[in-house]
């Protein structure tokens with residue numbers, strides 16, 4: 001039987017790395033990675049090649065011909081680009097339509113939220129979804145809730161710092177809003193099932209592991225670590241004020257991370273923390289299929305077990321290959337002393353590349 005040829009965009013990134021692992025676990029997939037020329041030598045890409053991934057050199061911002069070449073004989077395209085690069089998927093979708101790609105998985109992979117003015121990042125993605133639909137390109141949109149890896153607060157002892165991108169020391173509202181969570185490593189395992197499932201064609205899928213409140217996460221971390229974690233509750237009004245301030249200062253393009261990142265972080269807090277958008281019930285209302293119903297035998301990584309590895313010092317950190325300059329950290333509005341760790345979450349936009357320093 002012929003194998004399904006899957007082209008992954010962003011294979012060196014966090015989501016892309018998880019998806020590459022998920023696909024490589026299943027021999028029915030022949031895995032290709034679209035990699036921009038400057039990144040071909042990245043250790044993550046070299047290692048994927050050693051595991052059988054075939055690299056197609058191409059920049060999403062490159063020529064139509066180079067995109068057509070990268071898509072030759074590809075059955076499924078999966079895109080995992082960063083927040084600043086969402087619109088770069090539009091030429092990719094056009095090329096995929098021309099090349100006869102059978103399924104296009106655009107870069108969703110965020111929390112559940114309604115389109116149209118709640119979250120800038122969601123709306124960036126929705127613009128791409130609309131283009132896909134205008135092309136009549138077969139698609140599947142997958143959202144995953146909040147990564148386990150970004151969900152827990154810093155421990156005063158510093159024991160968890162090695163695995164974190166941010167101090168993450170704010171509880172939104174009263175901390176009792178339920179929010180869906182997924183281990184980053186499970187995204188690829190879900191995707192390997194979703195992309196070969198006829199039921200998910202031209203549908204949105206919500207693939208999540210568990211649902212918890214912030215208070216429950218704090219309780220669990222305190223229990224496991226035997227450390228008290230200070231609870232810093234951020235009132236609803238503060239979130240609204242942040243959202244308004246960040247929106248006012250980020251009305252113009254081109255993408256400027258100094259303005260947009262505070263905006264999408266504040267809007268995340270508004271959506272999952274205050275509005276309570278990120279849960280399976282609301283996802284269903286918005287029209288998502290629920291991966292738990294599609295794949296009842298899927299075994300998600302247990303959140304408590306994941307936290308135990310964090311406290312033990314054996315969890316894998318995320319975004320460990322990037323940091324940004326101290327100057328950038330100083331400019332970042334949510335700073336306080338807490339957030340020298342904030343930084344690795346920043347996307348690698350062209351405009352922000354100069355801000356990055358490797359460690």
Ligand SMILES: NC(=O)c1ccc[n+]([C@@H]2O[C@H](COP(=O)([O-])OP(=O)(O)OC[C@H]3O[C@@H](n4cnc5c(N)ncnc54)[C@H](OP(=O)(O)O)[C@@H]3O)[C@@H](O)[C@H]2O)c1
Nearest residue numbers: 010012013014015039059060061081082083110145146147
């Ligand atoms: N649910 C959550 O909790 C959560 C958390 C974080 C992110 N996300 C979502 O996940 C998505 C992916 O984020 P991430 O943090 O996993 O991404 P990431 O680690 O920043 O990786 C992005 C990848 O896109 C590639 N890329 C960017 N521009 C490209 C271009 N012009 N041509 C070819 N490749 C290009 C990059 O290639 P290079 O290797 O060449 O730089 C990189 O491999 C985001 O859109 C975000 O919304 C969700």
